[in-house]
Amino acid sequence: MNPSPQPLVSIRHVSKTFRRGAEEIHVLTELELAVMDAEFLALMGPSGSGKSTLLNLIGGLDRPDTGSVQIGDDRVDQLNDRQLAAWRARHIGFVFQFYNLLPALTAERNVELPLLLTGLNKAERRQHVQAALAAVSLSNRSKHFPRTLSGGEQQRVGIARAIVTDPTVLLCDEPTGDLDRKAGDEILSLLQSLNKEHGKTIIMVTHDPHASARASRIVYLDKGRLSDQPSD
Numbered sequence: 529m530n531p532s533p534q535p536l537v538s539i540r541h542v543s544k545t546f547r548r549g550a551e552e553i554h555v556l557t558e559l560e561l562a563v564m565d566a567e568f569l570a571l572m573g574p575s576g577s578g579k580s581t582l583l584n585l586i587g588g589l590d591r592p593d594t595g596s597v598q599i600g601d602d603r604v605d606q607l608n609d610r611q612l613a614a615w616r617a618r619h620i621g622f623v624f625q626f627y628n629l630l631p632a633l634t635a636e637r638n639v640e641l642p643l644l645l646t647g648l649n650k651a652e653r654r655q656h657v658q659a660a661l662a663a664v665s666l667s668n669r670s671k672h673f674p675r676t677l678s679g680g681e682q683q684r685v686g687i688a689r690a691i692v693t694d695p696t697v698l699l700c701d702e703p704t705g706d707l708d709r710k711a712g713d714e715i716l717s718l719l720q721s722l723n724k725e726h727g728k729t730i731i732m733v734t735h736d737p738h739a740s741a742r743a744s745r746i747v748y749l750d751k752g753r754l755s756d757q758p759s760d
Contacts (some may be wrong), residue, residue, distance in 0.1 A: 533564065533565075535562035535563055535564050536563055536696070536697070536729055537562065537563035537599055537697065538562055538597075538598040538599075539562070539582075539586070539597055539598075540560060540595055540598075541560065541595035541596070542556055542559040542592040542594070542595030542597065543558055543559070543592060543595055543752075544556040544578070544592055555578040555581050556581060556582060556585075556752045557751075559582070559595070559753065559754060560754070563729065564729075565727075566723065566729055567730075567745060568720070568729075568732070568745070569731045569732070569743055569744070570732050570734055570739070570740035570742075570745070570746045571583070571734070571746075571747055572734060572735065572737075572740055572747070572748050572749070573735075573748055573749035574735075574750060575735070577750050577751070577752075579749055580701055580733060582749065583699050583731065583733055585604075586599070587616065587620045587697075587699050588604045588612045588620065589616075591605055599619060599697060602619070613645075617645040617693065618646075619695055620695050620697055620699060621689075621695035621698045622690055622699050622700075622701070623686050623699070623700040624686060624703075625701055625703065625706050627679075627682045627685070627686045628686065629685055629689075631673065631674050631675060633673070633674075634673055635661065635666060635670050635671070635672055635673075635674070635688075636657050638689055639660050639661060639689045639692050640653055640657050642689060642692055642693050643656055643657070643692060643693065646693065656692050656693075657670075657692060658670075659692075660688040660689070660692040661685075663691065663726075664684040664688045664718060666684050666688065669681060678711065679706060679708075680707055680712075680715060683703060684715070687718060687719075687722075691722065697729045697730075697731065698719075698728050698729065700719065700733065702733055702734055703715055703734075703739075704734070704736065705734075705735075705736075709738075712736075712739065716742045717742075719732070720742050
């Protein structure tokens, strides 16, 4: 009998507390989550429920107070700051709500930024950038600056930047939150394509049921705990 497949992302007994003066805010409590390779997971929940905190723990931008965060063979919570920086550059692609593009750089230069942390030479970086921009259908806009691009186009540049290193996991924090419905639908279709046609593992935080419907699975976070059903 074949062994059961192991999850790509494994969150075990993770708790996270923030302190505001003398007050302790328990954001995540004994959290358990498994995400399989090539899964498209939508993470929903009310504002302040800890969705972005969980995303940051998976991406190595923060550390849990207790518990473990494992991506593939790597225990992310046990890496030091230097190891984390190198690990993120190789394994994580971030897509943000407000794009986070540098206005003084063209689309292709923005996409190239993560590659500057790798050992690729200029010609190799150019090849990767061209492939990433082609994947998001923006090859003809590579020389344009962010101010000359629509919101949807800017988010496509953000996605190209996120995938240019061929990361293990794509983490999307409200990727359509700043877009109108038409542009948002285009971004969601692009994410679905990256998942289904290119096998990308995607974890997307969203408050929009229209967006979460594009995922292959939805989980709900509320009061620091996960559920397969929304809370009342």
